[in-house]
Amino acid sequence: MTPIEEPRRLRVATVSLAGCFGCHMSLLDIDERLFPLAERMVFDRSPFTDIKALGPCDVGLVEGGLCNSENVQVLRLFRARCKVLVAVGACAINGGLPAQRNALDIGQILVEVYRNRPGLAADSSMPSDPELPLPLAQVHALHEVVHVDHYLPGCPPSADAIYALLSALIEGRTPHADPAEIRFD
């Protein structure tokens, strides 16, 4: 007896770089539609799973821009392992509100926060352990470092927009942002 062939599940990885996890929350706002979606897709490395090493994936959803060296490393890994890379949210698309720090010198910011801020212990100094990733001089958008296949604008994108993108990818269609669904705020 031949087993009934299940449709192959879309393998999806997600990550938050210089993000606020709000785009991931908007993904969860798909609500009960997550259940039928879960029958057609499976999460690889993601804040939703405990998978540490990113495997070959169909789709990588990336929220957040690039603010430190680890962000760049992870983004390049996602680009290498994901067939389709999606920039999710304002931060991934143009740096977002965190990029407002680009007006300031990063060294000055760190001094202000870790050394000069009122209320710090007297011997407070800038964290310098090599375990910590160094911040970049400026916050960057994803497309300034890797090729991005699709963009989901919004801060965050609506659950409907994320659902439409995942549905399209599951069904093998090219996702098209519905102009009526496009929001930057």
Added chain:
Amino acid sequence: MSHFLLDGTPVPFAAGDTLMAAAQRAGQSIAHLCWDARLGPSGACRLCTVRVDGRLAAACTTHAQAGQVVENRTAELDARRLRLTQMLFVEGNHFCPGCEKSGDCDLQATAYALGMADMHFELLAPQRPVDASHPDLWLDHNRCILCKLCVRASHEADGKNVFAIGGYGASTRLLVNAPSGRLGDSALQASDLAARICPVGAILPKRRGFAVPLGARRYDSAAPPEAPASASGDRDDAH
């Protein structure tokens, strides 16, 4: 009355009319950011570029002539408009999530109407200081698209010449006509047309941000008139 053809529809015009003025009066819309019926043309934004008898021309500066065949909503022209809009976005710091003009901004609504989802170009990330010297108004140069609406409004309507455009190339910026160069030392008042005409979030009133609920802002409920047919559906405001 003489007519020209706008995407096949006859549009009547009076002597001296530009294509833009005649089209607007006839209820036909051509995308634009730097044009205003109350002021003279500028030709700065290039969004209104149309094909007039096969040649590209700005509708806001081209005089209408009888029998002209004008193409406006073509895929080619909208693709050009999308690139122009993306250029305006990367030239400034258009972080809509924190902008008080979001939902009420002509640049943003134009981007929505053109289906813009990405920036396409590298970001220039300009770092010009905010001018908050005026008691009632503030000026963020990093959102200014150099449409010159405030320049023309101050000159033609208010008679004050508060604004000018200075510099060259990518460093071109809006100047304030005061010895200090600051808004607070100029003759500008919040009631001036120049203070109210900014189509983006560059010149804003103080202490009045985020007053309109999401869903009720100017471009929340209705697509802008130049929206393509595919974008004219009802918008979901419950996000």
